[in-house]
Amino acid sequence: MKPPSENHDLIRWLDGEMNDNERASFDEQLKNNPLLAKEAEELRALSATIRLHMPAEMKMPHSDFFNSQIQVRISQMEADDARSNVAAAPIWFAVFRWRRQPWLVAAGAAALAVLSFVLLRPAQDAPSQSTILSSYTPNTHVRAHTFHDEEADATVLMLDGLDEVPAEKKISGITVQRSEMEPEFASTTLFDAAGERLLMISRDSTGSPLIWTKTPRG
Amino acid sequence: MPASAVSDPIEVSDIDLVKRSQAGDTRAFDILVTRYRGRIYAMTYHLIQNETEAWDLAQEAFIKAWRALPNFKLDAGFYTWLYRIAHNVSYDWLRKKKIQGDGEFDDEHTSHRAAAGAETAPKGDPAPDMAMRNAEVGQRIQAAIAKLSPEHRQVIVLREVEGLAYEEIAEIIPCSLGTIMSRLFYARKKLQEQLKDVYETTL
Numbered sequence: 097m098k099p100p101s102e103n104h105d106l107i108r109w110l111d112g113e114m115n116d117n118e119r120a121s122f123d124e125q126l127k128n129n130p131l132l133a134k135e136a137e138e139l140r141a142l143s144a145t146i147r148l149h150m151p152a153e154m155k156m157p158h159s160d161f162f163n164s165q166i167q168v169r170i171s172q173m174e175a176d177d178a179r180s181n182v183a184a185a186p187i188w189f190a191v192f193r194w195r196r197q198p199w200l201v202a203a204g205a206a207a208l209a210v211l212s213f214v215l216l217r218p219a220q221d222a223p224s225q226s227t228i229l230s231s232y233t234p235n236t237h238v239r240a241h242t243f244h245d246e247e248a249d250a251t252v253l254m255l256d257g258l259d260e261v262p263a264e265k266k267i268s269g270i271t272v273q274r275s276e277m278e279p280e281f282a283s284t285t286l287f288d289a290a291g292e293r294l295l296m297i298s299r300d301s302t303g304s305p306l307i308w309t310k311t312p313r314g
Numbered sequence: 315m316p317a318s319a320v321s322d323p324i325e326v327s328d329i330d331l332v333k334r335s336q337a338g339d340t341r342a343f344d345i346l347v348t349r350y351r352g353r354i355y356a357m358t359y360h361l362i363q364n365e366t367e368a369w370d371l372a373q374e375a376f377i378k379a380w381r382a383l384p385n386f387k388l389d390a391g392f393y394t395w396l397y398r399i400a401h402n403v404s405y406d407w408l409r410k411k412k413i414q415g416d417g418e419f420d421d422e423h424t425s426h427r428a429a430a431g432a433e434t435a436p437k438g439d440p441a442p443d444m445a446m447r448n449a450e451v452g453q454r455i456q457a458a459i460a461k462l463s464p465e466h467r468q469v470i471v472l473r474e475v476e477g478l479a480y481e482e483i484a485e486i487i488p489c490s491l492g493t494i495m496s497r498l499f500y501a502r503k504k505l506q507e508q509l510k511d512v513y514e515t516t517l
Contacts, residue, residue, distance in 0.1 A: 104495040111473060111498070113480055141513040142506055146474045149452040150459075154356040157369060163347050166376050170340055173381070 106132070110139050328392040336383050343383075347376050350393055354400045360471045361404040363460045371407055375400035397476075398486055401468075408464035451512055458508040466501035473498060 108114050109122045126133045156162055233240050238257040245252050273289045283298035296308040326345065334342035354375055359368035378399050386395060459467055472483045480494050487494070 102496055102499045104492075104499065107495050107499050107502075108480075111480070138506060138510075138513070139502055142502060142509060143474055145451070145509065145513040146455055146470070146505070149448070149455050150356075150360055150471075150475045152356055152475050152477070153352040154359060156351045156355045156372070157365065159348075159351060162351060162369065162373060163344055166347055166373060166380075167340055167344060169373075169377055170343070170380055173377075 106136060106139070109136065110143065329388055332383070332386060332388065332392050335380070336386070343380060346392070346396075350396060351376075353393070354396065357397065357400055357471065357476065358404045360459070360475055361401075361408060361467060363456055367407065368404075371404050372400065375403045378403065401472075401486055405464060405468060408467070454509060454512050458505050461508070462501055462504060466497055466504065469494060469497045470501050470505070 105114075105118075105122055105125075109119065114122060126136055233255070235257070238255055241254045241256070243252055243254075244250070271288060272286045272294060273291075275284055275286045277284050283296055285293055285297075286295045288294050298306045298308075326342075328346070328349075331342045331346050335346065351372065355368060355372045358371045358375070359365065362368045362371060375396065379396050382399065386392070459470060462470065468487065469483060472478045472486065478486070480491050483494050484491055
């Protein structure tokens with residue numbers, strides 16, 4: 097379909113962007129051109145309808161939370177800035193500081209703690225309660241506990257000792273459909289609903305966990 | 315962080331609040347947020363057409379504004395400056411979502427979910443049947459605007475909702491006046507096709 101020819105005069109007339117002379121001239125055109133006049137009237141009605149139904153100000157949903165979140169993020173940014181300033185100190189100081197800090201940020205620690213759980217899920221037709229065989233949290237300050245919530249029909253993972261997760265971080269999870277254990281290699285592999293491997297957990301000769309994860313898609 | 319006592323927020327000018335914010339007073343900035351969140355949210359909502367994303371983007375705009383406050387020149391209007399930040403944040407989001415191809419937005423790719431407590435229709439207390447009619451018309455308009463390309467949607471919001479002059483629009487986008495007029499022309503033509511039965515009742 098051929099696009100309509102642009103009529104900038106019509107647009108400028110509609111939006112009040114013409115000076116007095118231009119407007120008078122265009123008004124004359126409208127009087128002599130019924131088609132143009134009809135088009136102008138339609139566009140004016142369209143603009144009025146849009147303005148009526150698109151307010152320039154709207155009530156913000158959960159406005160108090162909106163403000164408080166901004167304050168939280170500002171506080172976090174300032175704390176980050178303060179840490180960055182310290183990080184700019186001499187290397188020996190940075191190393192010293194590094195040794196005193198948890199070696200992962202809170203979100204990362206949370207993720208690894210979850211992923212490091214060795215869990216065994218029964219067959220699909222069995223109750224969905226998982227059996228927690230052992231747990232591992234890279235951050236030694238973090239303690240993990242689990243319990244089964246009957247009402248939610250879910251195994252709940254509790255992590256105590258995490259730093260507060262920054263407000264701008266979005267926490268997401270993965271759904272593990274089933275797991276398989278291989279006693280020979282002392283490994284556990286977790287699978288998603290499509291049967292693809294999500295995670296494999298094993299231990300090296302010193303007993304430290306070895307974790308293989310699939311790179312998340314897109 | 316410093317947080318000075320702020321007297322009646324209504325009486326305090328933007329400039330005073332900005333000065334205090336620039337000095338690190340987060341309570342003063344909180345008043346600016348309260349003062350302009352409704353307008354910034356309306357703009358992000360009209361551009362994005364999604365309650366949750368619009369809420370997040372409005373928040374992002376205020377955070378960016380806080381970060382950029384040290385560079386803000388007091389001779390400019392705070393709202394205009396804030397508006398530009400919010401517009402850029404929203405437009406960047408829109409561009410990322412833009413569907414390659416004919417450049418048109420597909421209604422299926424934007425949702426019109428209304429969050430609890432959201433108000434998407436003009437204030438007032440119309441009779442129930444009128445309120446329903448208003449809501450229907452509002453949804454039709456939102457759906458029609460959602461189908462516009464980001465560039466067309468942007469000029470419609472800036473012109474029809476914010477009532478900005480061409481020069482102001484050209485400064486925000488930024489582009490030439492000719493481009494503004496061209497985009498407005500085609501955007502309106504597309505809306506005209508889709509909303510004929512809606513606006514005809516007002517003729």
